[in-house]
Amino acid sequence: MLDTLTMFGFGPEGWGPAMLRAAANTVAVAAAGFALGGGLGILVAWAKIAGNAPLRWLAAAYTTILRGIPDLLVIYLFYFGSGLLLTPIANMFGVEGFVSFPGFVAGMGAIGVVSGAYHAEVIRGAFYSVKAGELEAATAMGMPRLLKFRRITLPLVARHALPGLGNVWQMVLKESALISVTGLVEIMRQAQIGSSFTRQPFTFYFAAGVLFLTITILSGLIFNRLEHRYSRGRA
């Protein structure tokens, strides 16, 4: 027990600071991917709701494919795929060997593209649960399209989407553990490093689990607050 405390302490021998830094990386890459996915999701949801036939078809293909293919494969595609683009360029400039996006960028891209499919479904569902009459009332008051979107549609959709977005965020957080395969030192990768260094895999992976659990609990609390705050006036 005491050993474990020193091991994760902040002393010169301690892994504490490294694990915390890794946790910050996990949150950062997950948040970046979540944001990217949110942007993608809005576009794809818009294509599904208001697009013409080819756009709708593309959007449907995108969501079906990305919800059916393992995230791990998408991460490999982004990591090694970027290498396909970057390596020849780097070699041209005299850099030898395999060059790819840094793990952070590849991971963010992969998480963004995967979560975009889930975002899109959440946003689309939220849009259809908004009462059409409330949107029509805005038109009838003479609100121009953008104003109506900003003041009425967006807030109403956001309120309906918030619980679903909370779920997507939790999913993204947990999927981010897979980014360790790119070598990005997030929680999982740091735990691997620690366990091979100390030969105490259980201790390190358990610590990783505790860190993830802390993050998911905290973000659950935050989303609950947000939901509470933005659901005022809901029946």
Add this chain to the structure above:
Amino acid sequence: MDFEFLGQTFLKLLPGIPVTLELATLSLLLGACLALAFAVIRVRRIRPLNWLVIGYVYVFRGTPLLVQMFIIYYGLAQFPEIRNSFAWTYLREPYWCALLALVLNTAAYGSEILRGALLSVPRGQIMAAQACGMSGFLLFRRISFPIALRQALPAYGNEFILMIKATSLASLVTLADVTGIAARIIAETYRPVEVFVAAGTIYLAISYGLILLVRLAETRLNPDQRDPAPVARVDAARKEVTP
């Protein structure tokens, strides 16, 4: 895109399909049994198991599957007690470790789905069963569970798809499932696009097959929502012969 390479890759990936399918089927079946037990414990508030299940679900849904799998496969080896026990025959094998992690993981998610479904069974229908003299396990088996199952099926279908995707993590504990083979080919050839397309197609095909199965089950389980047309046609035909 190099179609010849794509075809070769596809062939190389085929041996991974049984591994993926087996992991998915076994973990879903075993996981569903555990999930049902957990759900009943939660709904019936069987103390103190109730609290254990709440904690279990919280932890397994709050941490990544990869962490769970690594704790089981790499982590447990840290303890000599385990290494010397009979369980080691299984726990040293990546296959059983991956399966165990998948089962425990899906049981947590599944129990929440089933719990929600059990709670959504209308009180009135249960009271009607009680009025007929049903109670206990009979009532559960004949009334509550079938109604809950129909309720749970769409969400559980989703869980099926997620589990097929989740089996790919087994490749990170050295198993040669579809993703594991794909990763090896990518590392050997540096041709991620073709490999992604080939492996992705396989996963999509599996998911699609599963969706069809779930749909089939849904129509089988919900005869009232089935297309009534054939019955109507029979009626119409009968009317023609009656003067």
Add this chain to the structure above:
Amino acid sequence: MNQMTPHAQPDPIQPSAVSVRGLRKRYGALEVLKGIDFDARRGEVVSILGSSGSGKSTLLRCINMLEIPEAGTVTVDGTEIALIAQRGGGRQPADARAMDRMRARIGMVFQDFNLWSHKTVLGNVIEAPTHVQKRPRADCITEARALLDKVGIADKADQYPSRLSGGQQQRAAIARALAMNPTVMLFDEPTSALDPELVGEVLRVIRALAEEGRTMLIVTHEVNFARDISDTVVFMNEGVIEESGPPEEVFAAGNNTRLARFIEG
């Protein structure tokens, strides 16, 4: 049948508040409005009666262009909304901004209120004045409170719509429409989504507006109410105006059998 002789003659000096000419609207094969001509003077209260499906809602929705008519013109306060032909049939507004400006001058009250659920009652009332008319927020709030007082729900200003009864929601919706100080108010069956005991409070508010001299077009099934407050009653049937005139005339017995049947219920 006096369908072609509108009751309110256009006044060359003071233009009609609303003037509709040759309005046609179809949904697929179904022609819902088959050429409507119709005028409402300033300050006139017009009730529109007619059986279900006769096209009353569609007429109102064409007036503020929530539905775009295939043919005919709508003129509000002397300004016609220009519609241009669209590729592949149908028409579209020539100038979306002009259409929005016109809509801002038409207040619409819906059958099911359509209050914005993410805003308080006060938030609903000041939304368009502050963001469409871009008037100072403080003025809008003062005015909004006065309007809420007028419709009798001043105490509900800071509540969210879901906490209000149907009658209170409809009165809030009326205040929201009034806040734009519209040239004309359109009411589409404002009381038919309400429990019977709540109908009275909404009708009282509308009656007060009528007495103030607001221009109003009211689709309603409340025949007695229509007879009481209207300057003109319009009876629609199957997409045409079948009767139109002062209530005493239109409701005179034996005038139109279909109307008589409608009044009988």
